[in-house]
Amino acid sequence: MARYGMVIDTKKCVGCMDCVVACKTENNVPEGHNRDWIVTVVNGKFPSVNLEIQSQRCNHCDNTPCVACCPTGASHIHEVGNVVLVEHNMCIGCKACLAACPYDARFINPEGYADKCTFCIHRVEKGELPACVSVCPTHCMYFGDLDDPNSEVSKLISSRKNHQLIPEAGTSPRIFYLT
Amino acid sequence: MNSISRRKFLKISGFTIGAAAAVSTLSPMIKGANKFNKEKVKGIQKIPTYCDLCFWKCGAVAYLKDGELWKIEGNPEDPLSKGRLCPRGSGGIGAHSDPDRLRSPLIRTRNRGEEIWKEVTWDEALDYIAEKMNKIKTEYGPEAVAFFAHGIGGTFLKHTLNAYGTQNFAAPSFAQCRGPRDVGFELTFGEAIGSPERTDIENSKCLVLLGSHLGENMHNSQVQEFANAVQKDAAIIVVDPRFSVAASKAKYYLAIKPGTDIALLLAWMNVIVSEKLYDVDYINKFGFGFEQFAAEISQYTPEWAYPETGIDPELIRTTARVMSQYKPATLIHPGRHTTWYGDDSQRSRAVALLNALMGSWGRKGGFFFPTKFAVPGYPYPAYPEPIKPKVDNPDKKYPFASEEITTGIRDATITGKPYPIKSWFVYATNLIHALPNEDETIKAIQNLDLMVVVDVIPSEIAGWADVVLPESVYLERYDELHSSPFKEQFLGIRQPVIDAPGDQKPNWWIAKKLAEKLGLGNYYPWNNIEEYLDFRLKKIGLSLDELKKKGIVHGNKAPIYFEDGIAPEFGTPSGKIEFYSPQLAAAGFDPVPKYKRPDQPPAGYFRLLFGRAPVHTFSRTQSNRILMDMMEENEVWVNADIANRYGLKNAQHIRLKNQDGVVSNKIKVKITERIRTDCVYMVHGFGHNSKMLKSAFGKGASDAQLVTKYVTDPLMGGTGMNVNFVTFEMEA
Ligand code: SF4
Ligand code: SF4
Ligand code: SF4
Numbered sequence: 078m079a080r081y082g083m084v085i086d087t088k089k090c091v092g093c094m095d096c097v098v099a100c101k102t103e104n105n106v107p108e109g110h111n112r113d114w115i116v117t118v119v120n121g122k123f124p125s126v127n128l129e130i131q132s133q134r135c136n137h138c139d140n141t142p143c144v145a146c147c148p149t150g151a152s153h154i155h156e157v158g159n160v161v162l163v164e165h166n167m168c169i170g171c172k173a174c175l176a177a178c179p180y181d182a183r184f185i186n187p188e189g190y191a192d193k194c195t196f197c198i199h200r201v202e203k204g205e206l207p208a209c210v211s212v213c214p215t216h217c218m219y220f221g222d223l224d225d226p227n228s229e230v231s232k233l234i235s236s237r238k239n240h241q242l243i244p245e246a247g248t249s250p251r252i253f254y255l256t
Numbered sequence: 257m258n259s260i261s262r263r264k265f266l267k268i269s270g271f272t273i274g275a276a277a278a279v280s281t282l283s284p285m286i287k288g289a290n291k292f293n294k295e296k297v298k299g300i301q302k303i304p305t306y307c308d309l310c311f312w313k314c315g316a317v318a319y320l321k322d323g324e325l326w327k328i329e330g331n332p333e334d335p336l337s338k339g340r341l342c343p344r345g346s347g348g349i350g351a352h353s354d355p356d357r358l359r360s361p362l363i364r365t366r367n368r369g370e371e372i373w374k375e376v377t378w379d380e381a382l383d384y385i386a387e388k389m390n391k392i393k394t395e396y397g398p399e400a401v402a403f404f405a406h407g408i409g410g411t412f413l414k415h416t417l418n419a420y421g422t423q424n425f426a427a428p429s430f431a432q433c434r435g436p437r438d439v440g441f442e443l444t445f446g447e448a449i450g451s452p453e454r455t456d457i458e459n460s461k462c463l464v465l466l467g468s469h470l471g472e473n474m475h476n477s478q479v480q481e482f483a484n485a486v487q488k489d490a491a492i493i494v495v496d497p498r499f500s501v502a503a504s505k506a507k508y509y510l511a512i513k514p515g516t517d518i519a520l521l522l523a524w525m526n527v528i529v530s531e532k533l534y535d536v537d538y539i540n541k542f543g544f545g546f547e548q549f550a551a552e553i554s555q556y557t558p559e560w561a562y563p564e565t566g567i568d569p570e571l572i573r574t575t576a577r578v579m580s581q582y583k584p585a586t587l588i589h590p591g592r593h594t595t596w597y598g599d600d601s602q603r604s605r606a607v608a609l610l611n612a613l614m615g616s617w618g619r620k621g622g623f624f625f626p627t628k629f630a631v632p633g634y635p636y637p638a639y640p641e642p643i644k645p646k647v648d649n650p651d652k653k654y655p656f657a658s659e660e661i662t663t664g665i666r667d668a669t670i671t672g673k674p675y676p677i678k679s680w681f682v683y684a685t686n687l688i689h690a691l692p693n694e695d696e697t698i699k700a701i702q703n704l705d706l707m708v709v710v711d712v713i714p715s716e717i718a719g720w721a722d723v724v725l726p727e728s729v730y731l732e733r734y735d736e737l738h739s740s741p742f743k744e745q746f747l748g749i750r751q752p753v754i755d756a757p758g759d760q761k762p763n764w765w766i767a768k769k770l771a772e773k774l775g776l777g778n779y780y781p782w783n784n785i786e787e788y789l790d791f792r793l794k795k796i797g798l799s800l801d802e803l804k805k806k807g808i809v810h811g812n813k814a815p816i817y818f819e820d821g822i823a824p825e826f827g828t829p830s831g832k833i834e835f836y837s838p839q840l841a842a843a844g845f846d847p848v849p850k851y852k853r854p855d856q857p858p859a860g861y862f863r864l865l866f867g868r869a870p871v872h873t874f875s876r877t878q879s880n881r882i883l884m885d886m887m888e889e890n891e892v893w894v895n896a897d898i899a900n901r902y903g904l905k906n907a908q909h910i911r912l913k914n915q916d917g918v919v920s921n922k923i924k925v926k927i928t929e930r931i932r933t934d935c936v937y938m939v940h941g942f943g944h945n946s947k948m949l950k951s952a953f954g955k956g957a958s959d960a961q962l963v964t965k966y967v968t969d970p971l972m973g974g975t976g977m978n979v980n981f982v983t984f985e986m987e988a
Binding site for chain 2: 089091092093095099101103105108109119122123126127128130211213214215217
């Protein structure tokens with residue numbers, strides 16, 4: 078079974094938000110909300126400054142506090158690629174998962190259910206890349222199976238310096254940022 | 257880019273994407289083209305077109321789901337987008353569903369600028385315009401009508417106005433943007449840079465950016481090639497008073513003092529000439545006046561440049577050597593928006609000369625020779641012979657202007673000299689934000705007998721019109737064929753994907769109807785644009801049906817570098833690359849660029865710099881709900897030490913006041929280590945005050961409003977706008 082993850086090259090990312098826009102139209106994300114977003118980390122003192130731009134979204138963690146806390150079983154691990162999903166019909170909008178997620182990746186859709194990045198599983202199951210990955214004009218995002226040592230993502234993680242977000246939360250996030 | 261979490265977004269109720277109903281009163285002329293939409297075809301339909309969120313014109317594919325607009329992707333066949341649009345292009349459906357769009361023709365009922373209108377029919381609006389135009393022609397002659405336009409959509413209106421008898425057309429893209437750049441290169445190599453830029457970034461081994469903030473400035477092909485160069489580990493050198501995104505990708509960042517670029521360029525050339533690091537063969541073969549140039553440049557040592565630029569002489573030397581190491585694949589990017597200080601065409605000449613030293617013109621990794629898909633024009637009757645010369649540049653006041661000067665037309669409209677201008681047609685360019693000094697623009701408008709604006713949104717300039725004509729957005733219309741000069745030949749089509757939501761019309765329809773009302777119907781021998789396009793396409797063995805299906809067709813292979821067969825010819829008077837320019841000397845200008853220190857901000861004031869964000873184009877996308885969700889207001893970037901000194905808090909709202917006492921809208925403070933202490937920065941295009949533009953109204957501040965001062969480039973009439981200084985007004 079695959080275990081999907083993402084690798085994002087912060088050296089190439091320009092923070093253009095195309096990934097955010099593409100997600101919005103692909104997934105019809107309602108106005109005022111987004112499933113992915115850009116964070117710019119600035120270090121140093123002018124003119125010796127360092128910038129890291131991160132395209133962030135649900136990390137589809139291996140250890141999922143959001144699934145563990147869900148009272149209805151709506152938040153679950155999908156059998157394809159271990160992607161973390163929410164079954165809209167079962168969700169009661171109690172916001173427990175919103176509080177549990179260390180990445181602030183979830184929001185309540187105006188229709189009442191917890192919403193977040195799905196790794197575009199509807200596309201991936203058809204053999205396409207997630208919308209954000211396929212639109213990125215700098216080609217800085219990669220998607221694939223972390224369990225396959227020959228996948229592009231696995232190779233990038235083993236060959237390039239990288240980090241995850243808030244690893245200390247212990248969720249074992251599956252998005253890796255190349256630096 | 258600001259760090260944004262989705263939590264920060266305000267909820268704006270009552271509108272969801274995709275819910276914009278496609279109810280329309282289509283004219284018989286475009287009915288049929290949109291049938292699929294009316295019947296709400298089930299399932300997915302893909303329709304190729306080309307983007308209009310900026311002027312780059314990327315090939316795109318629009319997706320309809322059950323007859324509703326769903327998303328837009330890049331067309332993989334398109335050499336400009338290579339299948340990936342920029343964020344604005346990806347958010348293009350927001351242009352269709354923008355609730356603030358103009359919906360019906362409007363005629364002003366109160367004073368100009370009060371924005372009080374009555375809705376009228378197209379017949380009423382066009383009759384009104386035609387009657388006024390006929391009167392103007394009788395009283396002042398047809399040249400009294402001027403046309404300002406931006407983008408390919410202005411083609412047909414220009415045709416109608418040409419037929420009417422005027423040639424007074426200008427676009428802010430020259431005197432307010434790339435004009436100085438193109439003139440500097442014309443004076444040196446005999447050719448302009450053009451658009452899209454002829455820069456071969458993806459093959460550059462060394463790329464130098466002066467103020468160009470690629471990545472924030474989102475010209476698609478440029479950014480894609482830039483990312484490629486980053487991946488290939490090109491030596492990137494960024495010169496900018498602000499630590500741009502591009503600076504964060506650079507090997508060398510030069511935090512230059514604003515306005516001193518010419519000093520840096522002269523010092524670089526000094527190092528390269530004195531250390532003999534230039535391309536000797538290339539200059540021997542193609543150079544003119546190199547000895548005089550070299551003699552003059554010898555005085556500009558890095559030590560001389562240091563107090564001006566603030567850049568360490570050793571860093572100047574190192575970067576000059578790095579450039580030379582990779583020549584001729586060293587590209588000193590000519591930039592695009594280059595109207596900064598009023599000596600901009602001379603700065604651009606210095607950029608051109610530095611490239612000449614690298615031998616990069618005509619070489620791989622430098623400047624390529626663009627090739628273009630040729631399609632014969634439509635055989636129209638000849639236009640009437642102009643009686644009066646163009647109004648914008650009387651007696652060649654600006655001898656090297658190679659295009660028309662917007663502000664020249666504005667001056668003529670104010671003074672009535674060399675002859676009166678009595679009508680403005682404005683197509684898709686918000687002159688209030690595009691031209692410096694809003695007061696002069698408004699003063700000129702007050703002298704008009706007829707002011708017409710054709711646009712998709714109610715921009716500020718529309719607020720000053722007598723008649724506003726609502727255009728359909730690109731997803732709802734056909735347009736002129738697209739073939740840009742680029743690395744390869746291609747031809748693209750724009751075609752309607754969905755119905756217009758109101759009484760909007762495509763520009764070709766507006767132009768044709770107006771021509772008919774003016775008795776100039778013979779200039780439109782075709783009945784509708786399909787006929788026009790098909791006629792032209794048949795001439796080259798294609799058909800409209802075929803191009804509609806493919807979206808893009810490719811042309812012949814053609815050489816684009818000297819090394820693969822382009823003849824090294826230069827359109828200068830000497831036929832060579834002019835290091836020393838006799839024509840500049842003859843006209844009384846510096847034959848080799850000289851540096852002059854720009855005015856400095858008084859104590860307590862900061863130089864106002866402005867630029868681009870990747871999610872917006874000029875002042876025309878702020879009401880697009882998708883793009884607004886990405887960025888709904890701009891911020892003023894203030895250095896952390898300065899903020900500290902003035903007690904500014906991050907995200908606090910302040911106002912900016914300029915040297916002439918003009919006070920901006922409220923704007924959020926962004927405290928940052930990413931900018932020098934002597935300047936502040938904001939993204940252009942915000943701070944709308946058009947009442948009809950409800951969603952963008954009052955969000956952020958307009959740099960244009962603060963640009964009351966400008967310095968005109970004596971060579972070509974460009975308006976240098978980075979010469980304004982602002983201070984902080986702490987009131988919330
Ligand atoms: S689209 Fe790509 S370059 Fe742009 S912000 Fe997203 S990840 Fe970065
Ligand atoms: S993977 Fe799909 S759902 Fe997730 S952020 Fe990217 S586009 Fe959005
Ligand atoms: S650069 Fe972006 S906005 Fe401009 S035409 Fe291309 S996709 Fe559209």
